[in-house]
Amino acid sequence: MGATAVTSDITADMARNADGDDVKVRASNVIKTYPGKDGLVTALKGVSVEIPQGEMAVLLGPSGCGKTTLLRSIAGLERPEGGEISVSGRTVYSSDHKVYLPPERRAVSMVFQSYALWPHMTVAQNIGYPLACRKVAKAQIAERVQQMMDAVHLGKYGHRYPNQLSGGQQQRVALARAIIADADVILFDEPLSNVDARVREEIRKQIIALQAEFNFAGIYVTHDQVEAGAIATKLIVMNHGEIAQVGRPQELYDNPVSRYVASFMGTTTEVSGTATSIDGMVALDTAVGRVIGKPTSAIVDGDRAVGVFRPEWGHVVHEHPGADHNVWPCVVKLKSFMGAHMEVVVELRTSSGAPVEATVAAPRGSGLREGQCYYLHVPSADLCVLPEGEQ
Amino acid sequence: MGATAVTSDITADMARNADGDDVKVRASNVIKTYPGKDGLVTALKGVSVEIPQGEMAVLLGPSGCGKTTLLRSIAGLERPEGGEISVSGRTVYSSDHKVYLPPERRAVSMVFQSYALWPHMTVAQNIGYPLACRKVAKAQIAERVQQMMDAVHLGKYGHRYPNQLSGGQQQRVALARAIIADADVILFDEPLSNVDARVREEIRKQIIALQAEFNFAGIYVTHDQVEAGAIATKLIVMNHGEIAQVGRPQELYDNPVSRYVASFMGTTTEVSGTATSIDGMVALDTAVGRVIGKPTSAIVDGDRAVGVFRPEWGHVVHEHPGADHNVWPCVVKLKSFMGAHMEVVVELRTSSGAPVEATVAAPRGSGLREGQCYYLHVPSADLCVLPEGEQ
């Protein structure tokens, strides 16, 4: 039987994908500096992003790259030095026009990394606060709060204080509080870094479900690439106050434009060498011989370049696979159990003598044993060739 | 070419596997209570573990199940109320014989979740402290510290203070400090919960390498099942102060004895129904029809039981796979990008009307679209049938 299209198809897609005309957050060329120990630290070096309604943009990057600063600038908690920010079409900050709206006058909510639940208020009071600030009638607040608590499965916890809740429950209160006021834009600053892996998965799904229901534009900060991939409709990888690459998670995973983005999207193995173009592919002369892969950004012949592949793009096999390139004899150094698969670290012999290590995913039950010899094969269509440069 | 055995094989295996006769930590029937708000909280309800030299036992369990308490009881930082603990064959605690050795007199080291580096000492002083406490000569300390710093790739950081290091570097200092004194037993309390995903992987590998080199017995606490699986030679799942299951990670992943262990080892989908045995397998009558699977613990005919499978045990296919059981038509609700694969949430139609959701891993590029209909197949050899009861 073939796949059957159902009617809900289009609606569901609408909800989670970008509607190009309805941009909810637009930041152009935002610059923000902080006074540091020795002179100024530029946290944002002219960052531009656009997030349409219903989209979830994820900011991914290492500690200190400026993720939080961008979020806080959009929320109005920091005042940038340059650029322009608009929320729902209204300019909330502009360095040229000297506009700066304080946070309470922007239609933006935020979930803080530390939850920032008010310890002196009950769960219901915490969640109802944004409505109270907007002068909603008491009875209506009570009703909306109850709905919201039900939506995050906290229906019976209204009278508890935050310190009487588990981490995951606190997290959900913070979510409910951010969502209840029906802001056009909700910002999430590493909301899941404090909760159990188990709870994390559950809340992550809940955020996706809530977005489908309330249709806000979201910006989500994390430095966990798995979480980023799972939640993003648009992934923004940042590096030192600049945007390194923007796109769908799959694009960035499969076709990173730099070693930096590649390594940030998951485990990689790298071999470096000198590049030569052949038919839209690139050949690298490396310590493990000739490596052939696809270029994902401009590579100049004769330059140093790096071949990059992910664990599951490589295959460790008992017999020589017969391909005429990207096949290396290897020894299994270490096998770790990773649940669905095994992660295998293999050592490739090199011409120079210093061995190269590669990390490869192997299916369970493939019978690999530590210390034994196999072949590693990486199809050239999978292997990316990237310019050398910062990792 | 076939796989070639190399000589290092046996040695490597020796190092990482248990040597049954040389038990380094033995805890029997350890009981520990804390005064709580309303009466006593029993953090450990009679826990027994044995960890031989060279093994890495991982304690896995949700927050509050008693992992830290067990570790601290072994280290001597807590004094249990009952049971017996011996380290390297020497009784360090015994309720019957009124023995209690303080931490400094047990041959145990510990890595703390917060690193617990002393901010007023340099990296070298931090690492050298355990030797200084053991009255090792100054010159020898300097030498050993340098070796150790080299081993954790911090060779040039000896004169820095902890606050001048990144999280990952701090973590490695903590590791070096725990290992330098050559303690027989090293305890790790969630050592990686504060570092970036990227760094975490690197340090995890380093811990494995250090264990191979120094051959200590390790106990490692975590609540991340991926980390647990990757590092454990023996996995101990705890539940409310008791041990739920012990074994190799693969065993617990494939053949959990309870729903609790199953769900703790990774994402699961569950269908519950009434059990009937057939030829060593169990058939369940559920809302989605008859489900056949293997029992991993005793199941009584006619009792309620639960069929459990992991995402990668299920297959979402376009055409009916032809099997005569465990095949269900389904609709794809949500697709998330998880790096190497896609995670797909599908909805199964049920006789009762309330839909059942299942989470399945699908290979990248399998062409599944949200909202469309497919078939879900779970081979009965993979599906586990477990008693109902606490999740």
Place this chain on the structure above:
Amino acid sequence: MSSATTLIVERLGSRRSAHRWVTLLLIAVGFLVLYPVVRMLWRSFVVDGAFSLSAFGQLFEARGFSSMLADTAIYVIGTVIVATLMGGFLAWAMERTDARINAIAGVLPVIPILVPAIGLIFGYLVLFSPESGYANILLRWLLSLETTSGPISIANFPALIFVTAVSFAPMAYMIVSASLRNADPALEEASRVNGASRWRTFWRVTLPTSRTAILSSALMIAILSVGAFTFPLFIGTPANITTASVFVYRGFSSWPPQQDVAIALAVLLTIVVQIAVLAQLRAARAANRAVIAGKRSSASALQPLGPWRWVVRGFIAFYMTAVLLPLLALITASLLPYRGATVSFDNFSLDNYRSVLSDATSREALINSFSFGAIAAVLAMLIAAVLIYAATVRQRSRGIDLVLYVPAAIPNTALAAAFIVAFAGPPFNLYGTAALLILAYITAFLPQASASATAAVSQLNKELVEASYVSAASPLRTARRIIAPQLLPGLFAGWVIVFFLGVNEVTISVLLAGLDTPVVGQVAVEFFESGRVPHVTAMAVLTFIASLVVVALAYKTVSRAAATSR
């Protein structure tokens, strides 16, 4: 090390003996604090071997008892409100808003502590005496007033409360700013992004979350103002204000003495203050529901205040003026032959300093006060640190808290009298010795030392200590190498406070200082009573400057030792 010494060190360092030492210390401190009090109570309430409460009857019937109660209530409540508001507001402005002035953030709370109470009071008297006060003369000129006195008088309740509050505000500042620093600024930011204005956020979030800190600083100030003596004596007397501490002082120091009445009042105060302390501990425990779930944002977000910024800065400047201007006036006065002398270069001279420094007794007094103050501060901090650390480790703090905070409720006059009763004669025979003064200082300032030590100990990370044990370090080594360096900066702050309190102490010194052990407070009073007021001002300035030097030197040493404990 020889094997014998090794053995001894090991013995000392073992857990059991560490335990024993702490118990011993607690007993010693308990004895030091409670024995004199019990001896004194015995003397007052046991008449001819029979217990009698007649002293209370006498107290309630004493002249002016009810108006004294009223004055005390007004004084304490007024001071608590004004000082807490002042200190709390300064703390909020400096910790949470862009009105913060980085340059003075560190010294703001310390300066008023450096200025001795007696110096501050003289400064204010010099500024605001009705006819010759510099400030009054200036104001009359500025406002072209025709009168020869006024316009500002400080012989009234508002002025008394204000001057006391200026001096006590740092207590509130330190407690509240510490709590603000520990509180997550995201709590306030969350309120802003959820649509609350700056002021709504202040009222609905900042205030309630700092409630515990505000309450405990209010209590601290209440205790201090119940015991405050110098302010009500000098400023309150002309305004016919008698607070409990002055009442007790009169009871003790006037002749014929009304000791029993004074002691009865001291007992009453002790009971009230202890109840307040217990209530506060309770409240602090109940309200201890801070949620610090996860990683704090690194940003130390300072709220922009817009134009209000300058209003708030104006207040900070006003406060600084309220502290520094009297100091300037004091210095000016110390250069003049007598207080009414015209301010002109002809009249300025260092004669007052010369006579103070050429006088052997006052020289000796300066040296004594500094050494006694330093020693008492070291010992008090040591005792407080050890006991409070032990209390946190054993999680059984009530007894220790009580012992350490009892002296807060005993007026210094009563405490000094109790010390004479208990320790002057056999078997101790400490009368007139430096030891007696130092012991009395330690006892009197234990509460302040404990408050600082508690703050320091609460910063100490338990895991850092445990990490030392699992590294095979003995408790002694752990105390020396890990705990002490961690505590040092916090304990130093406490040392500075106790040191100043000791150097500037008057009430106890007057009763306990022996002929061979003169101290600044006692000599100053002697000067004052022999009409040598200019010498008192010179002495106050000298003390202030010398204290600054001592603290700066000590700070250098400590910061070198603690340079790395960031």
Place this chain on the structure above:
Amino acid sequence: GSNDGSGDPSKITVYSTMIPAVQEKLAADFEERTGIEVDWTREQSSALTRRFHEETAAGKPVADVLTMNEEVYAVDNASMFEDLSDLEGMEAIPEEWRLTDQTFQPTFAPQKIAYSKEKFAGREDELPQDWSDLLDPRFKGGKILFADPRTNQELSSKHLYALAESEGEQFLADFAAQELTVVPSSTPGMEELAAGNGELLAYSYDMNLLAYEDAGAPIGLVGPFEPVVGLSFYTQIPKDAPNVEGARAWVEYLVSPEGQQIINDGVGVSPLGEDIPGSLTMPEAAVNPDPAEALAKLPDYLDLLGLE
């Protein structure tokens, strides 16, 4: 002496309320004559008495000689002190200067009223001539500084008693109606006066003036007015004094003409009268009310004065 280390025969300790300038001179002269070193301490009378009393009660006596102004204490505790009758020169001291066998007064300082020379410049005739002048409306409104009677209760009550006897109790109420500025005691009062606050200080003594005259502060004294009371300096030797012999030598020196001259020169009245150069003359109307009676009345006087 009964105490270890305090029986040094070459040294005595004098507790005294006499002003430091006089003390210093006395000590130096005495030392020169006898070779006995003098340690002296000066405090306000009630504080000094209190200190002495505490030390004695604690069995740790320090003072060899006590000179203070508390009549009641001296009388009530006469048994604590040595009999002074047999001392050389004591027979020359008139009976009325000898409170008991154990206590005598080497000097008497009549109470006067201090005034600011600046404030009265050019109108010296407006200075008060007797107590009733203080009720003049021109001194209304904080111009009179008044030493708090609660500080030195015995002396104050004697003074108030005498005033009430001679002027009538209403005088005190009228006096209070002048809106007095209360100062803790007479010495800080002098300070206020020197600082230009107020015009008159009730009351002060000749000896208080010394420090201000040296500094050039414009303060003068008027009086004494009838009924005259003043500071009596009661002197005695404690029975358990560490160095009774030295103390006896000191007292003999105090009653000697040389001692008397130093004590009284310009500041006090000598019991030996006009013979002593520089001694003030004893006012005719000097009264000495019974201290116990006066103290008993003190609460009433405080009420009249509007003090708590």
